[in-house]
Amino acid sequence: MSSETTYRPDADPIPSAARPAATPAPFPPTWALKVTMAVTGSIFVAFILFHLAGNLKVYIGAEDFNHYAEWLRHLLNPLIPGSGFLWAFRAVMAISLVLHVYSGITLWVRARRARGAHARRFLVRRLGSRTMIWTGLIVLCFIVFHILDLTVGKIVAAPGFAPDDAYSNLIHSFERPAVALFYGLTMALIAVHISHGIWSVVNDLGGTGTRLRAVVFALAGAIAVVVAVANLSIPIAVQLGFLTVG
Amino acid sequence: MRLILEVWRQASPQAQGHFEPYEIADAREEMSLLELLDRLNHQLIEANQDPVAFESDCREGICGTCGIDVNGTPHGPEDNVPACGQHVRSFHDGDTVRIEPFRAAGFTIIRDLIVDRTGLDRIIQAGGTVAVDAGTAMDADSVLVTHEQSEQALDFAACIGCGACVSACPNGAAYLFTGAKLKHLSLMPHGRMERGKRAVSMVAQMEHEFGPCSQIGECALACPAGVPLSAIATVNAERLRAMLRHRDN
CATH class of the missing domain: 1.10.1060.10 (Alpha-helical ferredoxin)
Structure with missing residues (x-):
């Protein structure tokens, strides 16, 4: 037994039907990519939950929301001066995103190769598992849009973007029906994506216990629904006129 | 019971495979899917045609030799049952049943329904x-x-x-x-x-x-x-x- 597996590990005469694996071992290893996806994906889910908590402050009022936005920029002051923490955090997110997307696409390509020429009929109706690559790529586009819209304030941002007035930027952006619709649809896709993603984390990190698996399975669905419904409520509230500037 | 079997025929790993329709006029409910293939092969041999190559051994679910995809599902329509334990009673009179080898890039087809596992x-x-x-x-x-x-x-x-x-x-x-x-x-x-x-x-x-x-x-x-x-x-x-x-x- 050895990790050098290109050849048969024992010296028995090779049966005529048996041949050494023709394909080289994939690099990076599949299991490492899966673990990378699980770890970075968990970071994103934690981020989404914190982000959601921040989003919901929009219902408290403009002052509170803007105060929170300002607080984020100076997080951990004076231990870490200025926006140091914010930029360190952004760096972690960016690296995680690159690793997550790279691993996801690599695994998808490997999966398509290993499937062979014939399509499979699906018995299990786990929507998420088949659509991870597509929901993931759409969410990636959404992230770019979202940062341009509400962080940078360029290209796709609503007119009158003000760096210090996060509340007004948000309301003005969601007052555009097409943007509200796009946010809404993306929230539904994120829900599909993370419901399967969280369930995958327990598998990829090797959770084999019956109770653990049942709990995470239920939790995955619950988190997905909470994230989708709570986030969706904001563009809907803006469109219906419950949330306005001033 | 009359069944139409669409069976994957492929002469060699390199050959192009295709589905070939066969009619079984006298399938019985209690037949296993492997017995259904046996019946088909009797028919083919009587007609002087090549029988369908498929694997089977114990026919009681303990050896793991049999393996076919039935209507796109490995082994057959029942969950957690090997092909030898799947029965014709899962189908209705006149049904078309599509039988093909196990599908995966890792499984090369050797002949008909036999794959290299x-x-x-x-x-x-x-x-x-x-x-x-x-x-x-x-x-x-x-x-x-x-x-x-x-x-x-x-x-x-x-x-x-x-x-x-x-x-x-x-x-x-x-x-x-x-x-x-x-x-x-x-x-x-x-x-x-x-x-x-x-x-x-x-x-x-x-x-x-x-x-x-x-x-x-x-x-x-x-x-x-x-x-x-x-x-x-x-x-x-x-x-x-x-x-x-x-x-x-």
């Missing part, structure tokens, strides 16, 4: 064994195993290596197969000696020829031995354990 053998060769002296049997009670542990190990040792999990998987992954063996041997005192080495070796070999797991769950539905889905998590659990411990055991 030695990729699975190579995973076992990479570490699905225990290094113990084979000689006089040792005293039965010299290594103690709890009842619970032996039962759990048996659940995973139940894998018959048929390859249905790979064929069911849209990713052509062999996680259920590999995980079952890793789990089984990790629960036994003899197997535990090489637990780390085994995980590294078997997972690497698995990745040579089979795809990544997406936690879809088709494999556990198809598995005729009823290996639980948690086996797929065992693969990464054992591999991570080996990475963190860096020991042979």
Whole structure:
């Protein structure tokens, strides 16, 4: 037994039907990519939950929301001066995103190769598992849009973007029906994506216990629904006129 | 009962395969799917045609030799039953039943319904064994195993290596197969000696020829031995354990 597996590990005469694996071992290893996806994906889910908590402050009022936005920029002051923490955090997110997307696409390509020429009929109706690559790529586009819209304030941002007035930027952006619709649809896709993603984390990190698996399975669905419904409520509230500037 | 069988015919690994329709006029409900193929082959031999090549051995669900996709489902319409235990009564008079070999890039078609499943053998060769002296049997009670542990190990040792999990998987992954063996041997005192080495070796070999797991769950539905889905998590659990411990055991 050895990790050098290109050849048969024992010296028995090779049966005529048996041949050494023709394909080289994939690099990076599949299991490492899966673990990378699980770890970075968990970071994103934690981020989404914190982000959601921040989003919901929009219902408290403009002052509170803007105060929170300002607080984020100076997080951990004076231990870490200025926006140091914010930029360190952004760096972690960016690296995680690159690793997550790279691993996801690599695994998808490997999966398509290993499937062979014939399509499979699906018995299990786990929507998420088949659509991870597509929901993931759409969410990636959404992230770019979202940062341009509400962080940078360029290209796709609503007119009158003000760096210090996060509340007004948000309301003005969601007052555009097409943007509200796009946010809404993306929230539904994120829900599909993370419901399967969280369930995958327990598998990829090797959770084999019956109770653990049942709990995470239920939790995955619950988190997905909470994230989708709570986030969706904001563009809907803006469109219906419950949330306005001033 | 009259059934139309659409059977995959392919003369050699290199040949182009196709579905060939055959009519079975006298199928009976109590026939297994393999007996249905036997009936078809009798018909073909009587008509001086080439019989359909398919594998079977024990025909009682313990050997793992039989394996066909039936209407796109490994082994047949019933969950967790091998092809030999699937019966014609699952179909209705006049139904068209599509029978093809197990599908995966890791399974080359040798002829008709026979595929090369030695990729699975190579995973076992990479570490699905225990290094113990084979000689006089040792005293039965010299290594103690709890009842619970032996039962759990048996659940995973139940894998018959048929390859249905790979064929069911849209990713052509062999996680259920590999995980079952890793789990089984990790629960036994003899197997535990090489637990780390085994995980590294078997997972690497698995990745040579089979795809990544997406936690879809088709494999556990198809598995005729009823290996639980948690086996797929065992693969990464054992591999991570080996990475963190860096020991042979």
